[in-house]
Amino acid sequence: MNDSIFVHDHPTTPPALPTDIPAECLRQAPLNLPNAAELDVLRHYTRLSQKNFAIDTQFYPLGSCTMKYNPRIAHAMASLPGFARLHPDTPAPAMQGLLQVLWELQEWLAAATGMAAVSLTPAAGAQGELAGVAMIRAYHQSRGDHGRNKMLIPTAAHGTNPASAQMAGFEVIEIPNLADGDLDMAALDAHLGPDVAGIMLTNPSTLGVFERRIAEIAQHVHAAGGLLYYDGANLNAILGRVQPGQMGFDVMHLNLHKTFATPHGGGGPGAGAVAVQARLQPFLPLPTVHKEGPGTLRWLSELDVPQSIGRLSAHGGNIGVLLRAHAYMRRLGRAGVRRVSAYAALNANYLLKELQRVGYQAAFPQRRASHEFILSVSDLHKATGIRALDVAKRLLDFGIHAPTIYFPQLVPECLLIEPTETESKATLDRFVAVMAQIRQEALEQPELLREAPHHLPVGRLDEALAARRLDVAALS
């Protein structure tokens, strides 16, 4: 383990506090953050960084997260002083460069999704979901349709879907999936009715397969007066090829930190832009950018958009992330955007085929992979007691980040694998070879997996102890 930053502290005498501030407002106990030398700080955090797995250093096939290459040029562009030093309350005439970028991004995302309008403000997917279902709510209410308090969500959906629906005041109804991965239409129909506000779907679904009856679903939901929400987490699978708008969705979010290659940053920041069909446009969260003419762009406010669901953060959202997404889209252009889904699908289907070849079981063997796919190691589990967790931990020993495990929960002992389009065949082939070796180890030396990882700074951590002790801050 690295030393704590606190070991680098050099005690100092706190300064005399201002005398023109009432004593009752002033700090009591001296602030106790470490006073460390600049080199010690630099060294500490540089060395900590080296303990991370990251896209820049490892293959990172974390399903549902689209861990693709984050172009360094996007970081450079977002860091230009002309953007980085801009105060949010700068009047519009003095930030036309930024507004032009944001306006273009709105336009491009609308084009990419087949939607009428976009708001860039949500800070991540989950906030986009909240905005989306809030718009659904506002839409129904604007029509005087007040009884729609239920949101349908597939059992396999990501946890943020029900959490967001709940946060927007909806009751969540779960809809099961069939064995082939598609939604259970009968269950859906059984729930549709005047109390249903809409349904939240991911397509391709979190099961890694395309929901084939999406047109039919849309028709049924719409017929029942509901709206369709599209969780854009899996947009990478169909980018430039299938527009959610064309599938019948009314409102959606995009995870720019997935599909549009902005960095995941060890857990954010992301950006969860929302896109809507025309009838939902009046409800978009604020602010959005409006172009009156070249060089005359401005933010829209409550005065312009009185029906808006309002604001989700104090300013315009995660603008630095939006700048990166803009740079990425501009670099790729029309053809490049379409190639994303093409090669994401190629990599996923190739990997699925190869992993099946070396003995792994697909959760949906009759289906094409989308940009990702699910393996289940239930067979290994039965034969040797080895669990998906053990396979994941052993992968770390080979310098490969583990896939997502135990999500979606309905597939037992599952690994959700998403290679992304930016990985080369050579990287995939190495992954297959390692997975083949791990499978053999599972059968021959299962303890090698059960005790993995062996070659990392720490072994498996005692999570129960962590929760019990709850040592979440160094005591001063």
Next chain:
Amino acid sequence: MNDSIFVHDHPTTPPALPTDIPAECLRQAPLNLPNAAELDVLRHYTRLSQKNFAIDTQFYPLGSCTMKYNPRIAHAMASLPGFARLHPDTPAPAMQGLLQVLWELQEWLAAATGMAAVSLTPAAGAQGELAGVAMIRAYHQSRGDHGRNKMLIPTAAHGTNPASAQMAGFEVIEIPNLADGDLDMAALDAHLGPDVAGIMLTNPSTLGVFERRIAEIAQHVHAAGGLLYYDGANLNAILGRVQPGQMGFDVMHLNLHKTFATPHGGGGPGAGAVAVQARLQPFLPLPTVHKEGPGTLRWLSELDVPQSIGRLSAHGGNIGVLLRAHAYMRRLGRAGVRRVSAYAALNANYLLKELQRVGYQAAFPQRRASHEFILSVSDLHKATGIRALDVAKRLLDFGIHAPTIYFPQLVPECLLIEPTETESKATLDRFVAVMAQIRQEALEQPELLREAPHHLPVGRLDEALAARRLDVAALS
């Protein structure tokens, strides 16, 4: 080992070459550099970087190299587009900002060294030495004193000293050191005469001690018509406290990549500015910066300085390095510059004392350390066969870079240790503890040292095989 970058190659078809260039001038065989995906390139070099020890990640007490903290602000400043995009042939009125920085640096280095004038152009210490001895040569010749073709150099001097003297057409005469580390005055006097151009000294010397009789030496050399060259590699020991100009030196270089904290970059670029007393000013290498008034700075050329020894590189030297040195000096200011030598000496003397305490032998136990000091492990060698090399390699296992070893060659089994002022007491104490442990290991388990390093990507490499095979480029 990392894969080679060549494994990431994707073959491509070379383009048709221009038709308006004669075929005989065009490339024959297609160029065969790897065409790798951006992510693969990024990952390859990021991972390679992690295999280095560096100041930013490890304590790096490499004697004679002054591996102090390289402030990140200096890098940021040198990278500003206003500097980084400046073409060298930009007319002076359009580069006043840069010229002002360089002019200030000239002034400040003159002040710090007690010299009359400075040229920043040499690219590293060795080029500074070449410039320096060339100026000595030019000086004598300008006076019609043509017989001075010998350069005196202490046996313990750095290899670049004799190499530079040789390169400037001098015959090198070695002067021995006494047992207390000081120069052998008798030997010096014996060689002084009308054929001696001068002497090259480092002070503190490469033995890590201050040459106490420097005033006397200067007097003798000057009396014999010679000049004194100061190798500034060890300036960190006396910065802001003793000026080489005051010690009697006529000409010197500074290693800005040592004393002034510019990065060593895995082997450069450095900067080896030269400073001279007034009588040598006409010979300074070109270009230098001249200030006619505020906002009217310009480069001096051969027309201005006809006696100059000329140019050492096509432009003005390693300007990006000079920008970093300027930023560092400006940040430190008068008081900060003086603190450099104070704390460098404190760290070195403390470390020496502590290492003696745990059993190591100083090469010059009666002397103060300067900013560095020499240990000899001859005692260990006699007792166990363990060599300085083994101690060095074992240190690597503890995440500490090895000191300089076997330099200066005249101290057997030596380690030249330079902690620098930017390391904390805690870091030094840990080093002492590790050295104590290694000493114990040497006595109890010497094979642990002899086979070290154990925890690095590779063990000791077969250098003989390297020279024999001479595999110095991947065959295409």
Next chain:
Amino acid sequence: MPYIPHDPEETAAMLAAIGVESIDDLFDEIPSRLQAQDLDLPEGLSEMALRRELEDRAMANSSLRCFAGGGAYAHHIPALVWDIAARGEFYSAYTPYQPEASQGTLQVLYEYQSFITRLTALEISNASLYDGASGLAEACLMALRIRGSDQSILVPENLLPSWRRVLDSVLGLQNIRLISVPYDTTTGLLQLPEDANAAALIVPQINAFGLLEPVDALTDWAHARGLLSIAVVNPLSLAILKAPGDWGQQGADIAVGEGQPLGIPLTGGGPYFGFLACRKAHARQLPGRLVAKTVDGQGREGYCLTLQAREQHIRRGKATSNICTNQGLMVTAATIHMATLGSQGLQEAAMTCHARASRLRALLEALPGITFPYAGAFFHEWVVRLPKDAVFVRDTLLKQGLLAGIPLSEWGEGASGDLLVCTTELLEESDLLTYREAMRSMLEAQ
């Protein structure tokens, strides 16, 4: 093909392995009528052309000396902060689901939590929320969960209006009542009612006019009436201002704020991050990620996410929040920033901000026609009342390279001449003089 490594031979080999003819075949489960052809997007650019276009755009934003605050502050960020935060190992990693492969991020978060608890004098800090305003909404929801019955919150009218809007948007969805608490228009300070039925009182220290509130009294008022006290604080100010945990008799229950002043560039409004700290007793109601120290099988110390049962990926609809991706990289930068400055550096920055504010106020006081509507103590921001329309003044000073402040009329507050002015350590004495002179000639002009 930008960012795609495949060459034609590899693609062919992969297709063959899959057993299809073309990439299009991989989409054969998707009804073809859903498959769009060409999207209405521009052509791609080379990296070189992209850089040129975006550098031009960046230049099209004015470069202004910043006297605006209002929740986003121009501070000096040491060069090392983003050099380290932007290292690929931090930048391109994700949530530390595999702790063994994420000890870097996890230890950073643990240190971050430690720093925030020390700044706030509370026991637990989460690992970030989206921003201060959305963080306050989460804090309110948390208070409502803790209090159980009461479905209302007391919201001061001198809370930043943009924050109030976020509360309206987010809490409104769950029909939570936001009870406005007015401020005294002569002092700018909160005016509490005799009594109130609510889960919590929001206490903004500093308030929207830059004024310091009597936080001890406010906190005690809330506690005396069984309300929780939610402190809204500027983290940099806590280097010299009383920590929420020390407010009143018992201290605030929850502290929340905008983390931007801790090393995050302004970037037109984001990404920033929200911090949230509370007492240990309320740990299970905390939204967002939380990192704890623990040990591995060999007893080596290490870090992992903890109390995950609060979160959406486990608890789904019953989670304490829907937040998943949060603001990790911002918090990484903030941690490095705080470690680089240390208590000493933070205190110096805070003291300088305050000194500059006092100085500029003194400079302006001498100008004819200028008044200061609120007399109370401030940290680094105050309202000046100009004898001209503040929007007009602000727009005019723009041309001299100054962002003079935020006209309160843009918030629908105060008089038309009211301008909220902020100073930070980035401003030197010469900048203050420039400001004064610009203001003087502005006011003298007809």
Next chain:
Amino acid sequence: MPYIPHDPEETAAMLAAIGVESIDDLFDEIPSRLQAQDLDLPEGLSEMALRRELEDRAMANSSLRCFAGGGAYAHHIPALVWDIAARGEFYSAYTPYQPEASQGTLQVLYEYQSFITRLTALEISNASLYDGASGLAEACLMALRIRGSDQSILVPENLLPSWRRVLDSVLGLQNIRLISVPYDTTTGLLQLPEDANAAALIVPQINAFGLLEPVDALTDWAHARGLLSIAVVNPLSLAILKAPGDWGQQGADIAVGEGQPLGIPLTGGGPYFGFLACRKAHARQLPGRLVAKTVDGQGREGYCLTLQAREQHIRRGKATSNICTNQGLMVTAATIHMATLGSQGLQEAAMTCHARASRLRALLEALPGITFPYAGAFFHEWVVRLPKDAVFVRDTLLKQGLLAGIPLSEWGEGASGDLLVCTTELLEESDLLTYREAMRSMLEAQ
């Protein structure tokens, strides 16, 4: 104390351990009269104030569209290049004296050497020299060592004059004779004498006027007379131009050049790096560092410095050069740059440079009064002869944000209207048109 970690207690404890009273005591071996007190240096600045001062200085340099070359070229550098090269592990390491702890730097250097040998079609490349010009001086010394007897070098008069000056300065010290070889003033190309006694002929491809020389004939001429051929080349041009190893019957013996076009920012003239490649037979005469692949005790592949007996730290006065610190970080960046572009990217960049040069020449040809003194083939740079003084024209175009080229009169060459103009891939068609228009109005003006 900037960059010094000690607190007073630590300092006191350390002094006590040493057994002295004060830090000054540590300098007690130095005669006190030598100890200066206060140096004439300015006060220190905070990082914040430093940044502001230097940003102002950087802004005080004009931002110009660059049409100047003459040995330093404005090229696009992909963002990742310096993001990686500036990582602390590369930036703050030193010469890989401990190979086990420096495999990163060593493998980079090995790959660099591999790339240079492929660009030049020679067998061995060293790990860098200071810059192209000083590299040429080293190449001459190397040739003299190989040839042994002859103490002279044939130096073309159409070699860049700054390079010639470096040869004069460095080689002059050892009394080496530099024999000038004139060029034909109508073609700008080298004019060889019938015969010559010298160790080597320098062959600049591209020459100082941007022209391509008949390198096959020149190389064969040299070899026929027992001279070595030293190729001076622009590494980017080698993506499309004949590699030195393929020149003439036997190929050039040594290739040397300025590495700056390979990902190094202009920075007013440096740091750049010199590259030098040769045949394996001459390995032991090579100046500078050299990295080789080898194995460790367990047979694992690794890299280390090799043939160190050539170098000053072993051979001292008899070393092949005095060079020690070289240009490691520049070569690291160049390696990443070449790997990022690949052959394909380098070829595209080279082709674009050439296409732009042809295009701009065509655009200018249409302007009245303009001529081109040399008709020969070029890569990306040529001389235009203006009907006005080129220095005046250059200075006037500066005000329009254009660095129009290098007036040859500044080198003491050509006619007063001669301007050396260079185009790279950074210039777009619109820039060429802007240039043409600026030139047109310039020439039309009285």
